[in-house]
Amino acid sequence: MVSRRRFLGISAAALSSPLWAGTLTAPFAMAAPESLRFRLVNNSGATAYAYITGQADADGRVMFVRADGSVYHPTAGGPVPEPLGEDPAIPVNGSAEVMVPRMYGARVYFVTDDKLEFFTVQAADGGTALVHPNFVSDADPNFDKNWTFAEFTLNSVQLYANISYVDFVAAPVGLHLVHAGGTQEVAGLPDGAIDRIASALRDQGGAWPTCVQEVNGTVFRVLNPNHRAGDFAGYMDEYVDQVWQKYANEPLFIDSQRGDIGILEGRVEGDDLVFGAERFGRPTTGDIWGCNSGPFANNPDTDSEERKAIVPRLAAAFNRTTLLINSEQPHGEDPATFYQHPVTNHYARVVHENLPDGKGYAFAYDDVSSNPNEDHSGKVNHGDPELLTVTLGRIR
Known part of the structure; x- marks a missing residue:
């Protein structure tokens, strides 16, 4: 990749x-x-x-x-x-x-x-x-x-x-x-x-209209929700809880897509999602949107190769909200199922729908x-x- x-x-x-x-x-x-x-x-x-x-x-x-x-x-x-x-x-x-x-x-x-x-x-x-x-x-x-x-x-x-x-x-x-x-x-x-994307996010309601940025009444930009993280505090919590409940009872497999690492098996232990020596706490909405904080923080000088492989695939699955329907990431992923959960990254959904x-x-x-x-x-x-x-x- x-x-x-x-x-x-x-x-x-x-x-x-x-x-x-x-x-x-x-x-x-x-x-x-x-x-x-x-x-x-x-x-x-x-x-x-x-x-x-x-x-x-x-x-x-x-x-x-x-x-x-x-x-x-x-x-x-x-x-x-x-x-x-x-x-x-x-x-x-x-x-x-x-x-x-x-x-x-x-x-x-x-x-x-x-x-x-x-x-x-x-x-x-x-x-x-x-x-x-x-x-x-x-x-x-x-x-x-x-x-x-x-x-x-x-x-x-x-x-x-x-x-x-x-x-x-x-x-x-x-x-x-x-x-x-x-x-x-x-x-x-x-x-x-841009006007179609802005309109779709406004129609979504909740905090999503805050992503629309106007200058003198004209839409000039639509921001990634990462830049409005405070407005989305707690938005993904229920989904994260459901993911944690699911993988407390069954394994989550993540394919590193590297021959030297292979497929990694994880389960929820206590409050962490654990893959061998790598532990991942519950991500906040801001962690999911930004992909670079909390359990998804990037520390390239110290992170293991296994962690470097897990983070992008786990973060992508959270953004696309496919973890409840696919326990083999990213194998079995079908773009038609991305962003279909009601609580999802609607910015990403709407952007891809307009491309x-x-x-x-x-x-x-x-x-x-x-x-x-x-x-x-x-x-x-x-x-x-x-x-x-x-x-x-x-x-x-």
Whole structure:
């Protein structure tokens, strides 16, 4: 399973997601190129700018790619955020092509009818950290702007790119990869999907309407419930209790999908779900939505390989609410049964229902699937890429 968490690497651009760096074995005989042609397409019907930013593959420094393909490394003078020293915006009038060097934890941002404001701050190690646009605080200068992004990493192994809804839904983005021998495509949300998603969550009632974010009466974003965790306190408790009752009386099997670990058997003992030496306490709603706290906390330097295998599959089953109907995770998982319990991640349900091919990360472990040929996550990847097209659609 090639996942965004392993391949994007740790990045300040992905604060809400449990990412980690690591060596990834891939079935590609040749090293990926030192740089790759990106085509940026503006189908939004408005003036658009793009920003390509991430961390340099060679040394981890924060970087922007300019319109001419040259690289800008911003610097920070101290602990107080300060504006960039230059404007790295790439005008996208119809389309624009840029040569992008190897970088990780990276994003292609789009914004319409305005420009984004990025800031730098001195990190604890004395280096420069990038302050990305904030979609939660209305004090951020980018809050009331129409912006969105796609994620990618290009390193010596391959290009990996995906459309992420782990934070929010905004203006639609699509991906098309041309590589040696073929193409891959992720359609992304269609034009106008944001209003349908917002309407569906409002109709759901309860705390779900709090996920809808408006600016001057117009829906600009729909937030992942992870960013409204306080409003959902206790929401999943009854479901978690039912899961605990079920597996106090029968085993839960989780296939690590790794030959060296195999299938792990778990049972509830006392108040913990136990798989051999690994114990998992009851997750809260916030733990389930965020996939990176409580029993799902990621500690890559100390977690056992077994725990690293269990966490994504268990968290995915909780988000999709399939644990009461399938005791063999993720084997036996049928996408038609995802999100069918009344108490479920309705944000993920509605996002997937609005995706033409059903593909896109609606939570951090949405890449978990029953077999390697099944993809729910909306990614393109290849070791010999030739052209990545990132297309901005109409928000409505």
